[in-house]
Amino acid sequence: MYSQMLCGLIMREEVLRVGAVFASGLLRAIRFLQLNWKELANDIATGSLNHKVTSPSIRECMAKILKPNQELAEFITNECSDENWEDYYSGGLPKPCTMYASSECYFGLNLRPMSKPSEVSYTIMPNMGYFEFLPHDPSAPAFSRESPPRLLDLADLEAGKEYELVITTYSGLNRYRVGDILLVTGFYNKAPQFRFVRRKNVLLSIESDKTDESELQKAIENASLLLREFSTSVVEYTSYADTKIIPGHYVIYWELLVKDPANSPTGEVLNRCCLAMEESLNSVYRQSRVADNSIGPLEIRVVKNGTFEELMDYAISRGASINQYKVPRCVSFTPIMELLDCRVVSKHFSPSAPHWTPERRS
Structure with a gap:
């Protein structure tokens, strides 16, 4: 990844498009640039490859194209030192799906x-x-x-x-x-x-409720609107139905991008995000919450930055293809649950039950 990114920067004028099989692969690459641009710029300025790249064949290949270029290094520094990466890295460029x-x-x-x-x-x-x-x-x-x-x-x-x-x-x-x-x-x-x-497959179910991927996505989009005033967004998420206790409840893992740590969303705001999600779910879920008491309050667990990168690394280490990897929207595999739970920084629950009224029968 490091060497390919370095080649892309050096030969930037020859790059016509950037793409990936899944959008998650593209986001991973740009996130890599966001975390490593200083080292990449230094390599270009000095004309020497970072010592962390240890493969002899890669170092030999890179030596043929890597020459000192102070002008390019300064350009990369000027572009990447701005902390505002919120435009999903495209800067207005079109994002087609072919x-x-x-x-x-x-x-x-x-x-x-x-x-x-x-x-x-x-x-x-x-x-x-x-x-x-x-x-x-x-x-x-x-x-x-x-x-x-x-x-x-x-x-x-x-x-x-x-x-x-x-x-x-x-x-x-x-x-x-x-x-x-x-x-x-x-x-x-x-x-x-x-x-x-x-x-088609249902993601979450505790009892008679059935929540699919599109419904969960919509609920998260609605809840994330509460984060806008704090310049915060949901970077990635996954979920699982926790039935270890009665009543069971939905657990949603969120990785957040907080632009200004001094103005990060409070626990109360994140509690309201839980309720906003519940308000967006189907009537069967809300009936189970309100009338039947068969589902407990929805929970959001905020995880450390980089958690979903580690989740991808874990999947790849078990044989998953980096080109075909997608963040699972629902998890149940014990090692993945342990990875997520050991990186939780805060937990939040719905402060009240969502709105639900029984249907009138004529």
Whole structure:
């Protein structure tokens, strides 16, 4: 990472774009620059590679391109010494997403790559595999052998409806359920275009409640609005359903970026963030909290800066691909739980129950 970053800075005028398979990889690289720019600038100023890079082959390669360049070193220092990195590092540059893909195969292309991230739709390319779709209806009963699912082809889909993607690939997967829920947003000629909605799997559940990834993301976005006046944002998060005690409750791990430590959010504010999250969750969850008392107050555990970097390092040490790693939005693996819990700096709970009123029956 260090040597590649150094090469990118030295040959900056040849860099046309910066990208990664997942956005988390790009954020990790820029975070690395944020933490190591002083050493990188020093290497460029002196023309010598940092002694922490010990690989003989890398040092030999770097010696061929690393020459003293005081002007570039001063430029990097001027750009990086500003503490305001809040613009997600892009400085107004466009952030396109070009394709929709997974480990199994490529699915489709974004034919309007410069569109806003919230407006991105993908056009499925039928030559990349054979694609079928399950109409998504959360209230429908589960499939069985006696009532197999009804699969639809690309030509049978309707705008405005949600479907679960099923693929058959050239490499041998047969009617594999990817687990992605897609919304048909329109058509390109006659080809349906899709917006990724969420993963199908439920993330959190204590009793009859079911909270999926998109709902959890929305709840965190709503709660993080309370942090704006403190110039603080949520860098990363994950969650788990704690059922060790009765009633069980949701636990959300937050890593925060605090711009001004002298004006960091108070414990009371973070308690209100817990309640704001609960107010954003579905009515079944809120009924369980208010009427049934079967779910306890939601908890936010703030972890030290760099915790999610360590989580990624741990996953990679166990064989995960750095190019395909994504922060898990729900965790249950004991070593990961221990890693997170030993880096908790504060714990916060909802100060009251969320709003809920029973439905009136006619």
